[in-house]
Structures are given as C-alpha cells and as structure tokens.
Amino acid sequence: MKTQPKARTHLGIKTFLFGVLVSCATPYAVAETPAKQDLQPVSAFADIKNEVTRSQSIFVEMGKVIQHPRCVNCHPKGDSPLQGMLMQPHQPPVMRGPGGTGMPGMQCKTCHLSENVDVVAQAADIKSIPGDPAWHLAPTSMAWEGKSLSDICAQIKDKKRNGGKTLQELKHHMSKDTLVGWGWEPGEGRIPAPGSQEAFGQLYVAWVASGAHCPK
Amino acid sequence: MTSSSSVNTSRRRFLGGSCLVVGFTLTPKGLAQAYDASNNASKSAAKTLNAFVIVAPDDTVTVLSKHIEFGQGPYTGLATLVAEEMDADWAQIRVDSAPADNELYANTMFGAQLTGGSTTMANSYTQMREAGATARTMLLAAAAIEWSVPASELTVEKGRIRHAKSGKESGFGAFAADAAKLTPPEKVTLKNSSDFVLIGENRPKVDTKVKTNGEAKFTLDLQLDNMLIATVLHPSHYGATVSSLDAKAALAIPGVVDVKAVPSGVAVYAENTYAALKGRQALNVKWNESAAETRSSEQIIDSYRAMIGKKGITATERGDISKAFSNDTSTTHEAEFVFPFLAHAPMEPLDAVLMRQRDGSIDCYAGSQFPTGDKQAISEVCQIDAGKVRIHTQLAGGSFGRRAQFNSPFMREASEVFKASGMSRPVKLFWTREDDIRGGFYRPIYVHQLKGAINADGTIDGWDQVVVGQSIRGKTDEVDETSVEGASDLPYVIENMRMVSHNTTNGVPPLWWRSVGHTHTAFTVEVFLDELLEKSGKDPIEGRLALLKNNPRESAVLRRVAQMASSAGKPAKGRVHGVAVHKSFSSYVAQIAEVSVQADGTPKVHKVWVAVDCGVAVNPNIIKAQMEGGVGYGLGAILYDEITLGEGGYIKQSNFHDYRSLRIGEMPEVIVEIIESNESPTGVGEPGVPPIGPAVANAWRRLTGKPVRRLPLVRSQLS
Amino acid sequence: MIKFQLNGKQTEFNGDPSTPLLWVIRDEKKLTGTKYGCGIAQCGACTVHLNGSTLRSCVTPISEVSGKEVTTIEGLLSSKVSAEATAVQRAWVAIDVPQCGYCQSGQVMSAVALLKANSNPTDQDIDNAMAGNICRCATYQRIRQGIHDAAGTLTASASSNVKGETA
Structure with a gap:
C-alpha cells in the first residue's frame, strides 16, 4: 500500500531500452480487467510522407508496448521489480542482485520458472505465476520507469545504455527474444502487451528503416 | 499396515533439555508399527500419578499440558512448574497434550478447558506446581516404604531420590508403580521462590529442535491410511449459501471422489490435495446472497x-x-x-482430521484451542455421544485468537464435511489461505x-x-x-x-x-x-x-x-x-x-x-x-x-x-x-x-x- | 512418468505432471517438513532447494523438476554434508528461534541457501534473502541473529580447518 503516484500516472512517459519486455508480476490485488489494446501495423503509417514524422509516429506506436506495465515492471528505476497493471512494488519484496536475477536465497527463479504456471484454486486475482527461462530484471542503465517516450527512444539508440548493441543487433531482441515475447503471453489473469511480438518486431524494423527518429 | 493401528494416539513426547523428540503424534507410514510397538510397551508401564504427571519406569516424567502449544510456550512453561516442584532433572521431562476433559483440565479462570486470554501461566501456576509437589510426595512415600526409612529423611535433586544415612539412591521410575497406588496427599507445601532451581531460568522451548528440522507434526501433516483430503468452496460474500451446484466437471477430475453441499459451502473429497484443489476450482456453484452482509x-x-x-x-x-x-x-x-476488520492469518490455516473407529467412536486431530467445545460440536453434528469423541490436540501453526471459538464453528464445518462423506474413511479438511483470509471471524x-x-x-x-x-x-x-x-x-x-x-x-x-x-x-x-x-x-x-x-x-x-x-x-x-x-x-x-x-x-x-x-x-x-x-x-x-x-x-x-x-x-x-x-x-x-x-x-x-x-x-x- | 532426485535418492512420480512439487513431496513422498502456507509463493513456508537454490514448491509443477535434484528440510539435515545446515539448526536451537514453528522449515531452507552463497552476510543481505519467508509469530529478530551466529560458527570452523591443514 505504498504510494507511488509517478508510476501510476505516467504510463505515457516511460522508457524503453534494450531489453526485456517483462513484468515480473505476481499481480497485486487489483484484477486486470481493461481490454487488450491493439497495435497498428506498419502499413498504417505508410501515408505519412515525411520520413522523420513517420519514424517518430511508428515509435509512438511502439510506445504502447514499451510503456505497457508488462514491460516497465521489469525495467524499474530502483532495485526492485514492479507488479501488476498498477505497477506496485513487487510482493514479496525482492532485490535485483547481480545480473538482475535476484539475491542468494531470494532469486527470480525461486518463484519464476521456465514458463507460466497456472495457480489452482487460490487467490481469484492470481491465476498464474509468470515464467521464462531467462526471467530477470533489466539493468538499471535500461530503466524505463518514470521516463518519457522520447527519453526511452534516445536510451534505446545509445549503445552505452542498450547493452552495446547496434540497432540491427537489437532486431532479434525485439522480435524474437522469448522473455520479450512473454509480454504478449503473460499467463492467465494478466493483460498482454498490445498487438503481437511479430507486429512489434515489424514496427521496430520499419522504425529503424525510417531513420530511427525519436519523438519529441 | 493396518488402517487404524497406524494412528497413534495423542502421545507426543519431547525430551526436555536436549530437545530430542522420541515420538510423534502420528508417524509416517512405514515407521508406525515399530513406533507403536516400542511406545506401547513403555506407555503401559508408565504410571499416572495425577491428571498432569506420568512417570515411566525409565525415569521419564511426562507432563500433560491442558493448554495448546502454538508457540507461546505452555509445553515448556507448564513442564517447568511441575519439574521445579518434583525436583526433576529437566532432561527427564517430556510433554504431551492432555485430552479434552472439563473436569480435569478446565482453565481455572474460565471453568472450561480452553487456552486464551493469556491465562495459561496465571491459571496453571499453582495447579501445576501442586501437581508436581503431589507427585514428588507420592514418590517419596513409596520410596520410604520400600527402603523402610522415614520420608522426611529423603531428599531429591535432579530427579534422584536419596537417603543420606543409608546411602540409598534411585530415580523416580522405580517407585512409579507403588506411588500410583497411594492416596494423593490432601495438602502439599510448595517451594519458596528463593529455592527455585528451574523457574526463572532462560530455557529453550522443549519443541524447538523438532520445529527446526521438519519433524514437528502439525494437523496438516497427519496422514492416515485411506484418508480423504477435503476442501470446501466458500462464497466470496460472507454468509451466502449454495443455491445451485453443478459438480460434473469436478467429479470428472482423476482423484476426486465425491462432492457434497455442506452448510458452509461445497465440499470436495479427493485422494490427494491437488485433486481436491482442482476439483474445487472446477465446481460450478451459484450462491444465494440474501443472508450475506452486503454493506461495504x-x-x-x-x-x-x-x-x-x-x-x-x-x-x-x-x-x-x-x-x-x-x-x-x-x-x-x-x-x-x-x-x-483484521484477519488473524496464522501460518497454518485451519484444519482437522476426523476418523471413525470400528466401535463408532470418533477421533479428532486438530489444533484445538477449545477442545471440549470441539468435542461437543463433533458430537452434535455427527450425532454420537460426546463420550465417544476423543480430541487429540496437535501442535498448531499459530492462532492469535483464530482457533479460540465458542460453539466451534470450524469444527462444526469439519464435522459436517466428515458426516457428509459417510464417515467411512478418515477425512482431513484443510483450508487454503483464501479460506482463512476470507473466513470471517x-x-x-x-x-x-x-x-x-x-x-x-x-x-x-x-x-x-x-x-x-x-x-x-x-x-x-x-x-x-x-x-x-x-x-x-x-x-x-x-x-x-x-x-x-x-x-x-x-x-x-x-x-x-x-x-x-x-x-x-x-x-x-x-x-x-x-x-x-x-x-x-x-x-x-x-x-x-x-x-x-x-x-x-x-x-x-x-x-x-x-x-x-x-x-x-x-x-x-x-x-x-x-x-x-x-x-x-x-x-x-x-x-x-x-x-x-x-x-x-x-x-x-x-x-x-x-x-x-x-x-x-x-x-x-x-x-x-x-x-x-x-x-x-x-x-x-x-x-x-x-x-x-x-x-x-x-x-x-x-x-x-x-x-x-x-x-x-x-x-x-x-x-x-x-x-x-x-x-x-x-x-x-x-x-x-x-x-x-x-x-x-x-x-x-x-x-x-x-x-x-x-x-x-x-x-x-x-x- | 517424472523422475527426479529427492534428498539424494532417485524417485519418480506418475500422476498429473502439473501437480505442484509441494503436494508430491507431502502427499506422495510423505515428507511433511515442507509446509503449505499460501499456495502462491508469497510466504515461503514451502521452500525447498532445487540444485542447491531456493524454490517455492507450491508453484512448481512436478514436470519442472524432471531430472533435477530436490532437497527438502529432511534431506538437508540428514545429509550431514551441509555445514551450513548444521550451523543453522544449531543456532536456531541455541537462541530458541521458533515459536509456533510452522514457517521454520522454510526459514531454515532460505537461511542455508544464503549462507552457502554468502558466508558472512550483513543485516541487509539477510533481509534480502529472507524477504520471501513470512513468520506470523514475527521471530524475525532471532532469525537474523541465528543467521549471524551460524555464519560465525562457519567462519570459526573454516579458519580452524585452515589452521589444521597448515599445521
């Protein structure tokens, strides 16, 4: 019941980074009821003549994914993940530790397994425990929580803050990485990120091809 | 393995001092027979000197605790009082839970057997010391007869009875049988506090070691042969009742044995816990909320x-x-x-095991804080004489008040679930954490x-x-x-x-x-x-x-x-x-x-x-x-x-x-x-x-x- | 059929592969030291070790441990190979950590995992490692002290071993 007004109100200004599109969510008390959002295909931006504007618009569309709690929850600015659509502090409390995999005795894998696990006949708002073989927190350099989309965009392009990757090298991560892909398959009782990983990957490719311009 | 003999009774024994457990309430299958054989022998030879003190030939002293142990320390505290007045050695002390009996084991501040109001030590302080002093007096009287010396010349230290003039010395066990035949003294003299040896000392609890190595048995840990696991689907609105039930999907789950409506909800019976939970999840129940609390x-x-x-x-x-x-x-x-509103949320959610014996009597194993109330509840719901109900109070994983309920509503639910099962197999009713948090009270x-x-x-x-x-x-x-x-x-x-x-x-x-x-x-x-x-x-x-x-x-x-x-x-x-x-x-x-x-x-x-x-x-x-x-x-x-x-x-x-x-x-x-x-x-x-x-x-x-x-x-x- | 190591012995399970490890351990294998407390990985009462690391058995389908090594409180303490386990249990008894005791198997499992990775933990290390283990009796102060004490005995025995070797 700690308050974090910023996290609650700034869904629209969070950042992306090379990384892991995840929510380490054992969701909080609030049932996830909002409808799943759509993601517009690349073709929807074809009419934008100005390449810079088109590129920026594509990134804004990608922002629906990037700033989704499923993704931001494990790109926190602090040392602990967030959880649920309200992006509240993770319960039980867990620290990022070396490599973002937790601390001795309390690692990500203490609770998060190689895949989502359905919970049977327990809390109505916890239908599953999310999982992926690579479950971990993004490093602090890649924190998105509390950042504007413009800042996140710059962060993604900055090799110092994206894991030393070129934009081409990031393509696999965006479109194929299973931990990123978890965002669209988050398990029972959790709202997936908008669209699909494939559609998101296509937007990424189109954004890079259009010059990778960042929104203002 | 026989079905009922593998159930040992409530005799849980802890060795004080070194905290070594020499017996469990219920032993895992496979160990049960050996345990029974060894234990029954010593049990039959052990002599009850009064309602609280049993002395065995091997010199062990078992103190019966009329109060439930859920971490607040009565097993250790009450045993300390007895041991002090007996001049026993702490290492010879064991503790066991007393059966449900208002005559013998009433909380002297309430007139019924119950643990609550932080009264364990207050209501037992004199009673348990007198129990210890009585046992000591009887043992000394028996020794005096055996040795043909005046009882007044006998001394006791760390569980050893001595007669200085003759050089005779013995433990308690040798005189237990003779002492048990004597008439208890009308009055005993209690020690002055300045003479206390054990009272006032820091001492780890008698049950600490088994609570550190996984050996301590709680109700949830009991496993009887042929036992069913039951769980009850409760409504999300407190007080709602079942209006319609479709159990088809639940019954189709392998391991689910039966589904029955009970007054508090719908009971699912299964061969194992996971099947019971899956069965519960598969239930299709409509609730009538007319009797429920509808205000926020x-x-x-x-x-x-x-x-x-x-x-x-x-x-x-x-x-x-x-x-x-x-x-x-x-x-x-x-x-x-x-x-x-606050829930108590003890670590061990409420649970109980009920089993009917061939003679129609019922054994109940539970973290029973008001055991005589629980006995009455079982008697009423299962329609048998209260004298045929035995309560075996188990270690309980916390309570904080939750297990202390007049009229025993939880035991009534457990009894209803047991009764609806037909009572032909032992039934363990177990609450999930959700049942606990949403369980009212x-x-x-x-x-x-x-x-x-x-x-x-x-x-x-x-x-x-x-x-x-x-x-x-x-x-x-x-x-x-x-x-x-x-x-x-x-x-x-x-x-x-x-x-x-x-x-x-x-x-x-x-x-x-x-x-x-x-x-x-x-x-x-x-x-x-x-x-x-x-x-x-x-x-x-x-x-x-x-x-x-x-x-x-x-x-x-x-x-x-x-x-x-x-x-x-x-x-x-x-x-x-x-x-x-x-x-x-x-x-x-x-x-x-x-x-x-x-x-x-x-x-x-x-x-x-x-x-x-x-x-x-x-x-x-x-x-x-x-x-x-x-x-x-x-x-x-x-x-x-x-x-x-x-x-x-x-x-x-x-x-x-x-x-x-x-x-x-x-x-x-x-x-x-x-x-x-x-x-x-x-x-x-x-x-x-x-x-x-x-x-x-x-x-x-x-x-x-x-x-x-x-x-x-x-x-x-x-x- | 799922085969796995349980407390050093090969074992198997023939039932529903989605069955949580907790219920396999308790119902099938009759090892009841591992407890149910919440069923959703919030309280840590069900903690076991998987290949030496902590694992919440209540949310682990048995299929996940196929071919792996599971250790429960019973195995941890009977193996005698774990200096950490022995040190933790001794410290727990010496300062009388448990109250109701129901959560303590899980506390010990987490404490041992911590000490295996970090033989001299700070208060903060302890809080981080033990944050997932609820004790409603709130024995936390003694848990923290118990871990420090266990670390102390491990360090002492390690240094005496070193001396022994050099002597």
Whole structure:
C-alpha cells in the first residue's frame, strides 16, 4: 500500500531500452480487467510522407508496448521489480542482485520458472505465476520507469545504455527474444502487451528503416 | 499396515533439555508399527500419578499440558512448574497434550478447558506446581516404604531420590508403580521462590529442535491410511449459501471422489490435495446472497459514525463530565479513530482430521484451542455421544485468537464435511489461505470518538469516549467488556471521565484477535492522551507518570522503558521516539518506538524498547520471545493490514499478497527488559501487542505533524 | 512418468505432471517438513532447494523438476554434508528461534541457501534473502541473529580447518 503516484500516472512517459519486455508480476490485488489494446501495423503509417514524422509516429506506436506495465515492471528505476497493471512494488519484496536475477536465497527463479504456471484454486486475482527461462530484471542503465517516450527512444539508440548493441543487433531482441515475447503471453489473469511480438518486431524494423527518429 | 493401528494416539513426547523428540503424534507410514510397538510397551508401564504427571519406569516424567502449544510456550512453561516442584532433572521431562476433559483440565479462570486470554501461566501456576509437589510426595512415600526409612529423611535433586544415612539412591521410575497406588496427599507445601532451581531460568522451548528440522507434526501433516483430503468452496460474500451446484466437471477430475453441499459451502473429497484443489476450482456453484452482509466497509463505518451521540450503554462514569466540557477556560480536543476488520492469518490455516473407529467412536486431530467445545460440536453434528469423541490436540501453526471459538464453528464445518462423506474413511479438511483470509471471524471494525478537556492550569480534567462496534461476546443491551477493556478502566487520574459503548450487529462474525479489545482501546487511549499531553505542553513520559500516581506497576514499566531508551543515547537525526504504556491480561507493558520516514514516505520502525511486568518470570526467554513477537505481529497489522468489504459486501483480500504480513526487513530491533517481581505470573502472549500501535503512531505524529486517525497507518497516512 | 532426485535418492512420480512439487513431496513422498502456507509463493513456508537454490514448491509443477535434484528440510539435515545446515539448526536451537514453528522449515531452507552463497552476510543481505519467508509469530529478530551466529560458527570452523591443514 505504498504510494507511488509517478508510476501510476505516467504510463505515457516511460522508457524503453534494450531489453526485456517483462513484468515480473505476481499481480497485486487489483484484477486486470481493461481490454487488450491493439497495435497498428506498419502499413498504417505508410501515408505519412515525411520520413522523420513517420519514424517518430511508428515509435509512438511502439510506445504502447514499451510503456505497457508488462514491460516497465521489469525495467524499474530502483532495485526492485514492479507488479501488476498498477505497477506496485513487487510482493514479496525482492532485490535485483547481480545480473538482475535476484539475491542468494531470494532469486527470480525461486518463484519464476521456465514458463507460466497456472495457480489452482487460490487467490481469484492470481491465476498464474509468470515464467521464462531467462526471467530477470533489466539493468538499471535500461530503466524505463518514470521516463518519457522520447527519453526511452534516445536510451534505446545509445549503445552505452542498450547493452552495446547496434540497432540491427537489437532486431532479434525485439522480435524474437522469448522473455520479450512473454509480454504478449503473460499467463492467465494478466493483460498482454498490445498487438503481437511479430507486429512489434515489424514496427521496430520499419522504425529503424525510417531513420530511427525519436519523438519529441 | 493396518488402517487404524497406524494412528497413534495423542502421545507426543519431547525430551526436555536436549530437545530430542522420541515420538510423534502420528508417524509416517512405514515407521508406525515399530513406533507403536516400542511406545506401547513403555506407555503401559508408565504410571499416572495425577491428571498432569506420568512417570515411566525409565525415569521419564511426562507432563500433560491442558493448554495448546502454538508457540507461546505452555509445553515448556507448564513442564517447568511441575519439574521445579518434583525436583526433576529437566532432561527427564517430556510433554504431551492432555485430552479434552472439563473436569480435569478446565482453565481455572474460565471453568472450561480452553487456552486464551493469556491465562495459561496465571491459571496453571499453582495447579501445576501442586501437581508436581503431589507427585514428588507420592514418590517419596513409596520410596520410604520400600527402603523402610522415614520420608522426611529423603531428599531429591535432579530427579534422584536419596537417603543420606543409608546411602540409598534411585530415580523416580522405580517407585512409579507403588506411588500410583497411594492416596494423593490432601495438602502439599510448595517451594519458596528463593529455592527455585528451574523457574526463572532462560530455557529453550522443549519443541524447538523438532520445529527446526521438519519433524514437528502439525494437523496438516497427519496422514492416515485411506484418508480423504477435503476442501470446501466458500462464497466470496460472507454468509451466502449454495443455491445451485453443478459438480460434473469436478467429479470428472482423476482423484476426486465425491462432492457434497455442506452448510458452509461445497465440499470436495479427493485422494490427494491437488485433486481436491482442482476439483474445487472446477465446481460450478451459484450462491444465494440474501443472508450475506452486503454493506461495504465504508458503509459500515458510516453507520457506526451515525450512532455516536445517540444513547449508548455507559461503561464507566466518574466526576461530572458535562461540567468538565462546559468550562469556558478549558480547551477541548476531539478525535475520531477508525479501525478495520483484521484477519488473524496464522501460518497454518485451519484444519482437522476426523476418523471413525470400528466401535463408532470418533477421533479428532486438530489444533484445538477449545477442545471440549470441539468435542461437543463433533458430537452434535455427527450425532454420537460426546463420550465417544476423543480430541487429540496437535501442535498448531499459530492462532492469535483464530482457533479460540465458542460453539466451534470450524469444527462444526469439519464435522459436517466428515458426516457428509459417510464417515467411512478418515477425512482431513484443510483450508487454503483464501479460506482463512476470507473466513470471517475478524477483529471487528470499531469507531471511537474521544473528547478531552484541558483546564486553565494545563490539567487534563475531562475524558469522554464513545466506542461503536460489534460485540464479540454477542451482547446487545449491556456492555461487552471486550469492546471497552483498556479504556473504561483508564489508569490515568482524570477527574471527569466517561465511556459509552454501542453494540452493533454485522453479517460477518467477530472474534478476538491477539489482545482483543486492547487492539483498539490501547491505541485510542495512548494516542489521544499523547496529543493532550502535547497540547498541554507536557513531556510524554513525565506527563503520563504524573497521571499514573495510583498505579505503581504501570509507572514502573514506564520508568524502566524510558531509562532503556535514554541509555541508548539520543536518536539519530530524522528519528523520533514515541511511547505507550498499557496493562492487559494483568500484565503491564511499556514500549518506546524509534521511527523515521523512509524515502517512499512510509514509516520505518528501527527499534522498540519494551519493559514488561508479568509477575514471576517463569522463563525469561519465552517472555522476551512473546514481547518480540507481539511487537512484530502488532506492527504488521497497524502499518498494513485491513480486511475490506467492497461494494456489495464482497471480501476484497484473499491471501498474503493483499493482506500483508510484516516481513523481516520491516522488523525492528526489539530490546526487552523484565521487571523483577514476586507477584503471581500473568500473561505474556497478548500484552506485547497493544502498545506498539500507539507508540509508533505517537512517534509518527511527532515526526510528521500528522496525527493517525485511521488504521492501517500506511494507507491512511499516504493515500 | 517424472523422475527426479529427492534428498539424494532417485524417485519418480506418475500422476498429473502439473501437480505442484509441494503436494508430491507431502502427499506422495510423505515428507511433511515442507509446509503449505499460501499456495502462491508469497510466504515461503514451502521452500525447498532445487540444485542447491531456493524454490517455492507450491508453484512448481512436478514436470519442472524432471531430472533435477530436490532437497527438502529432511534431506538437508540428514545429509550431514551441509555445514551450513548444521550451523543453522544449531543456532536456531541455541537462541530458541521458533515459536509456533510452522514457517521454520522454510526459514531454515532460505537461511542455508544464503549462507552457502554468502558466508558472512550483513543485516541487509539477510533481509534480502529472507524477504520471501513470512513468520506470523514475527521471530524475525532471532532469525537474523541465528543467521549471524551460524555464519560465525562457519567462519570459526573454516579458519580452524585452515589452521589444521597448515599445521
């Protein structure tokens, strides 16, 4: 019941980074009821003549994914993940530790397994425990929580803050990485990120091809 | 493996001192027969010297505890009393739970066998010492006959009987059989406290080692041959009943044996726990909510507020309250306090194992806090004579009041589930955490209103308090002591004082929660008084002491705790102390909490100093543990916890993710000192809880300027 | 059929592969030291070790442990190979950590995992490692002390071993 007004109100200004599109969510008390959002295909931006504007618009569309709690929850600015659509502090409390995999005795894998696990006949708002073989927190350099989309965009392009990757090298991560892909398959009782990983990957490719311009 | 012989009875034996377990309540299959064979032999030879003491030929002394062990230490404490008067060696002591029997094992303060009100030591202190002294006298009498020497020439030390002149020496076991034939003495002489060897010593609990290596058996751990696991689907609105049931999908799950509607919901019976849970999830049930509580917590609170000012029941009145508040030169101060529903959430959710024997009698294994009530419930529901019901009280994974229920509603559910199964196989009913959190029997919602008057010379001379809430004892037109205790008996000298109580009803049943009325009254009294003292420019310690002039024991713990905190030096920058003192269950506890504000705006409680006066300290280690635990349990609740009824009355919380428990990083350092005393021992299980809330709230107010008016503190202060 | 190591012995499970490890251990294997407390990985009472690291058995389908090594409180303490386990249990008894005791198997499992990775933990390390283990009796102060004490005995025995070797 700690308050974090910023996290609650700034869904629209969070950042992306090379990384892991995840929510380490054992969701909080609030049932996830909002409808799943759509993601517009690349073709929807074809009419934008100005390449810079088109590129920026594509990134804004990608922002629906990037700033989704499923993704931001494990790109926190602090040392602990967030959880649920309200992006509240993770319960039980867990620290990022070396490599973002937790601390001795309390690692990500203490609770998060190689895949989502359905919970049977327990809390109505916890239908599953999310999982992926690579479950971990993004490093602090890649924190998105509390950042504007413009800042996140710059962060993604900055090799110092994206894991030393070129934009081409990031393509696999965006479109194929299973931990990123978890965002669209988050398990029972959790709202997936908008669209699909494939559609998101296509937007990424189109954004890079259009010059990778960042929104203002 | 035979089906029933693998069930051992309730004989749980712990070896004291080295804490070695030599037997279990129920042994895992495969070990059972060997265990039975070895144990039955020694059991049949063991002699019962009285209702509490069994001496075996191997010199072991088994103390029967009429009180349930769930961490508060009665097995150790009661055994210490017996061992002390027997002059036994601690290593020869074992402890076992007594059967359900009001004649033999009544709590002498309540007249029925029950554990509660922090009375274990208080009601047993003399009784158990007499049991020990009686056993000693009988053993010595038998030895005197055998050795043909006068009993007066015999001495006992560490379990060895000696006759100095003849050089004869023996353990207790050799005389157990002869002693058991003797008539117990009418009167025994108890030791002077100056002669105590065991009482007053720090001693680990007898059950510590088995609670460290996984061997301790709780009810959930019992596994009988051919046993069914049962779980009950309960409604999300307390009090709703089943209107229609479709069990087809549940019954199709492998391992699910049966599904039955029971009064509290729908029972699923299965061969294993997972099948029972899957079956429960697959149930299709429609509920009739006409009898359910449909108000939200906010609506309940508003309805309570509306009762303030209406005619209530006067719990206490002295002086002239209206005059105190009509004095033009006085200043007045007012506050409303709101307390939420609280669940107890013991680590082991409620559970019970019931089994019918071939002769039609029923054995029940449960963490039974009111065993004779449970016996009655089984007898009534299963329609057998109460004399044919045996209760085997198990170690219980916490209670905090949850297992102490008059009329035994949980055991009634377990009995209904057992009965509906046909009673042909043993049944273990187990509650999930959700059943526990949503299971009602909460610490009720209370609304308090307080008015205080400070006269021109700064004296607090008016105190007018109203409490509105459910009566735990079901009172309507008379005061329920559990609503006003700790406030109506205000220890502070205030000339004009009144407390009025309103009993309400609610569809969600109430229950006592560790320290009962003191959970809220101590908060109102100690917070409001602290504010009055601040407004009248007085020091929180000195101001209290001045008002406690007629109460030396409260004063003594307060002085001691102030001394403890001040000897630790000035608090670090950003940290502030808050104090509270409160008497409950005849024990006196003062606490000082050191609090700061964390980066996220929430309170951090760094340290808590505790001074406690509970009379004779039978085992200081256990007293300190109970103070530490009381602080932690109370702190988690006042900071984070509430059960909330949402719109339409559904219970919002369901598990530890939304009903927070204090976690290790939130646990303050707790420093405890015990006041030396020769008074009879009093309770320690609950009295550590009441002061922590007001001590923290007082520190918080002094730190932030924000008075705490509603619990839990974190939500009310930061949302 | 799922095969796995349980407390050093090969074992198998023939039932529903989605069955949580907790219920396999308790119902099938009759090892009841591992407790149910919440069923959703919030309280840590069900903690076991998987290949030496902590694991909440209540949310682990048995299929996940196929071919792996599971250790429960019973195996941890009977193996005698774990100096950490012995040190933790001794410390727990010496300062009388448990109250009701129901959560303590899980507390011990987490404490041992911590000490295996960090033989001299700070208060903060302890809080981080033990944050997932709820104790409603709030024995936390003694748990923290118990871990420090166990670390102390491990360090002492390690240094005496070193001396022994050099002597």
